[in-house]
Amino acid sequence: MEIHMKQSKTSQGKNILEGTPTVISTRALNRALLARQMLLTREQLPVLNAVERLVGMQAxxxxxxxxxxxxxxxxxxxxELSQLIQDRKVxxxxxxRSTIHLVSSHDCLYLRPLVQSVHERGLKGSYxxxxxxxxVKEVAKAGRxxxxxxxxxxxxxGKQLNDKWPDFDPAALAAVVRTSVPLVQLPPRGLWGESGQAVHTSAEAWLGNSLSSKSVLDDMILRYLAAFGPASVQDIQTWSGLTRLSETVERLLPQLVNFHDNQGNELFDIPxxxxxxxxxxxxxxxLGGFDNMLLSYANRKRIIDEDYHKLVFxxxxxxxxxxxIDGFVSGIWKVKREQGIxxxxxQLFKQLSNHEYNTLTDEGSRLLDFITSEEVPREIVFL
Structure with a gap:
């Protein structure tokens, strides 16, 4: 996937070889993140393109x-998204991080080989x-x-594998297959307004294609920076689940600019x-639950105050x-039907100005319209 970004309107930082990096404030990091995440202004973009720009969505x-x-x-x-799932395009x-993501079929085949070590480490740690x-190879072959x-x-x-390997825990056997075989969840799981258990087959069988043999870690890191930067090596590792990425980032230095945050951490970015x-x-x-912006940094201050962490996680x-609110996590929400309403x-974490309250209420009404087109009574409740 090619990376097309708009020209920055503020400091371009320093090329790695040019000297002392510019200090970039937490608020400036927030605005950079929101711009790349299409949250400063809603964009007119095909859904598939948006999913790829975000390098997938936590799901x-x-x-x-x-x-x-x-x-x-x-x-x-x-x-639109439900149709893409049914058409096998996402x-x-x-x-x-060995967690469920919604990605394009191309990115499924391209990214999965790059995070194989993350899955193997998770299997070792849990099972x-x-x-x-x-x-393990025989179990993976049988499971596929x-x-x-x-x-x-x-x-x-796990039950079917346990019939062949009765001396081993069924959950562990299933985890071996999940680690070694790229398993995708099939619809109706993930379709809007529908439900269903997570039923799996291999990505190769579902998409009719093999995992990419041309996956390049450098490209994955550049795409992360395009969607989440500026960011530190530790941030990239937190997002991906990979470790020891300093050498890879060092190889990319001629293509990057760098900054320091307010704590003196070195951040890297695309010029x-x-x-x-x-x-x-x-x-x-x-935002929906598990939004990747909250999971993609070692230092989350650019999006959520540490005091609010326990209220969200x-x-x-x-x-x-x-x-x-003003670009930072300032509350949580949920929707429920109660007595036909x-x-x-x-639930807000801080007091809002009248303007913030009114604009949030307007956005809440828009959210309810998105959730249902039914002519039902609606109510916005502030706790």
Whole structure:
């Protein structure tokens, strides 16, 4: 995928070899992130292009990508994304950080080989003691045949594998296949307004193509910077789940500019990527759960205050849907139907100005219109 970015309106930083980097404020980092994430202004962009620009979207919550695209695109209809899933142009697959992402079919085949070590490390950490002396390659081979013969849930896959390897834990056996075989989740899982268990087959069988043999880690890092930069090596590692990327970033230095943040951390970026003025206005936005902006940095200060972290990230690993006010996480939200009323329930973390309150209410009404076109009573509740 080619990277096309608009010319920056602020300091271009320093070429790595030119001397002391420019210090870039937290607020300026926030505005750079929002510009690249299409959150300063909704963009008119095909859904598939938007998903690729974001290098995929976190998708543990099946509805989260729909809300993420609603916040970023003009006139986005959920049926557009559902159709792409059904047409096999986008898929749900474990990728970065070994977590479920919604990506284009091209990126599925291109990115999956680059994060193989992340999956292997996760398998060792979670199931290492359960697969001691197991012939992993034979299990993976058998598992691939099973899911390509008939798509299976992990529970079904583990049970079938356990029939052949009765001395091993079924969940561990299924995890071996998930690690070694690129498994995609099939619809109706992930379709708007529908539900279904996560049923899997191999990416190769579903897409009729092999994993890319031309995947280049350098390109993956440049795409991350285009969507999330400026960023540190630690940020890139947090986003991808990969380790020891300093050498790879060093190889890219002639193509990059660098900055320091307020804490003195070195940040890298693409020279002509957008870095708007830090005082540019940012409208309120409702983000879905698990939005990648909250998961793609070692230092999250550019998007969420540390004091709010525990209000968004739960102990059992859930990341709640969030509200951006002036570009920063300032609340959480949920929708529920109660006595025939569709309610948008908003919990704010700080007091808003009258203007912020009014614009957030307007955006909330727009969100309810997106959720349903039914003529039902609607209500916005501030806790």
């Amino acid at each position: 543990q919550d099946p509805n989260a990508p729909y809300f993420g695209l609603f916040a970023r695109l003009e006139q986005f209809l959920p049926e 898929v749900r697959i474990a990728l970065m 290492g003691k359960y697969i001691y002396n197991l012939d 045949t099973m899911v390509e013969t008939k798509p299976l849930t992990f529970k079904e896959l 002509d990527a957008p870095r708007p003025d830090e005082n540019i206005l940012s409208p309120p936005r409702f 739960t102990k059992n690993g859930i990341i709640k849907p969030t509200i951006l 569709l309610k948008l329930i908003i």
